[in-house]
Amino acid sequence: MGPPELLDHRRRRRIHSINFDEHDGEWIDGLVALLAETGYQKAGRSEVVRIALFGLREALAGRTPMEIVRFFLDRDSERLMAAFEGTPKLPFS
Secondary structure, three states, X not given: OOOHHHOOHXXXXXXXXXXXXXXXXXXXXHHHHHHHHOOOOOOOHHHHHHXXXXXXXXXXXXXXXXXXXXXXXXXXXXXXXXXXXXXXXXOOO
């Protein structure tokens, strides 16, 4: 699949629903607002997700199935570890 600007736009008729947690939703909305304020004509959540998918496609290109699984496991563990930063630690005795 080619870059988003080369795809046949007539084929983009499917609607998919994506649920974001509050933090991610606010971040995406802020990004859309920034794009709109600067006059970017395609500013919208769909455009942000399309560009993110294009980046993910590039990041995974040429990887083996196991490397792809590892990619997602690494990202998930990074996200979980970041969630624990700054939280009180349990006392150990």
